[in-house]
Amino acid sequence: MNYWLFKSEPNEFSIDDLANVEFEFWDGIRNYQARNFMRDEVKKGDKVLFYHSNCKDVGVVGIAKVVSGAKPDPTQFDPECKYFDAKSDPENPRWYGVDVAFVKKITPTISLSQLKTNPKLAEFQLVKRGNRLSILPVTKAYWDIILKH
DNA sequence: GCCAACGTTGGC
């Protein structure tokens, strides 16, 4: 089993939104590195740190789990959708996603500043400057350090 | 294949 961190802007889709649904298809990934993780490495049963970005309280707000394998992201074929990609071929889709389900909320939020001040996490991709990847692999060691605080 | 211009991400 693998561990991940998924970023979401809470005004788009928050941990509370996830708590209110049976599961949610994680759409809108439009970065090739994140796509490669989604398509090739994120597996059913993997665990996910749910991270709120671009908001007042930035940080890890909960845990989710992956409940499906990779599936083509239907929004890439929807001209009405902001995630529409005219260059994606339905025979060979560019963008993928997985279903994720709520596991639990973490309160209080584990803030980014907390993570940044933990010397054990100094090499964790999330706290590196310029990090913009919306899906990050998390090692078991980092997972444990982040949740045991 | 280089690289400048542009758009996006995301913390603050």
Next chain:
DNA sequence: GCCAACGTTGGC
């Protein structure tokens, strides 16, 4: 809202 960092685009 600002701005640094980064990815993508497109001309050459």
